[in-house]
């Protein structure tokens with residue numbers, strides 16, 4: 001269970017650049033829940049993920065994971081709890097290394113010492129089996145440098161690597177935004193499959209209202225640093241983007257004018 005209590009994040013406090021990115025956000029996410037997060041530019045979505053990952057320090061409030069207070073734990077110390085996939089396909093993988101070296105590194109939780117020894121034939125066979133699931137032919141390219149792969153292949157690999165980590169929480173920050181529509185669909189489906197297969201607790205930020213409503217078990221809408229909408233179960237089932245826009249207008253008393261959300 002993840003519990004965010006009354007999270008406030010103020011960047012550059014006390015300066016002319018002061019920005020209150022989160023204004024008291026509380027959210028309880030039971031184990032195995034897959035939350036999609038939507039909202040306009042600057043709504044606080046990435047900041048929320050940063051707080052969960054330990055990258056963004058909170059100004060006030062607390063973050064609990066499975067009953068442990070991790071509010072003060074920095075990103076490296078939360079790596080056992082939290083895996084992340086970013087928008088940029090280059091961030092989750094190490095470009096100069098090969099596919100098998102990247103996979104081994106993920107298995108060794110980023111500790112490169114003993115990397116070559118870790119690449120046993122048994123391990124390679126394991127990697128081939130896992131890669132086969134992607135249906136991209138990467139199982140026959142273990143020695144290829146990551147630099148030779150497409151953006152979609154890198155994201156698929158990043159997702160797979162996230163499942164090697166001991167973490168049970170997966171954070172996805174617009175991880176399909178830089179991909180072409182066909183590859184984005186592929187990666188979204190892979191995301192669904194891996195989260196289900198490994199029973200992960202997940203939070204996925206997206207600008208696609210369609211993906212936000214069709215993926216996962218719950219949808220949260222951030223607006224102006226606050227959690228404006230939080231729907232799940234029967235209320236969410238069968239909801240279309242048009243229904244969601246109507247819910248926004250009812251809740252906010254205003255029309256949704258963000259084109260990027262309406263068109264996605």
Ligand SMILES: Nc1ncnc2c1ncn2[C@@H]1O[C@H](COP(=O)(O)OP(=O)(O)OP(=O)(O)O)[C@@H](O)[C@H]1O
Nearest residue numbers: 011012019021039040041042043044045046047048
């Ligand atoms: N490190 C930072 N320093 C100062 N301001 C920041 C910082 N990070 C984010 N902000 C500001 O905080 C607000 C929330 O940003 P955040 O990135 O969380 O929004 P978002 O909902 O993810 O937006 P987008 O969809 O555009 O990525 C924005 O006004 C942003 O400019």
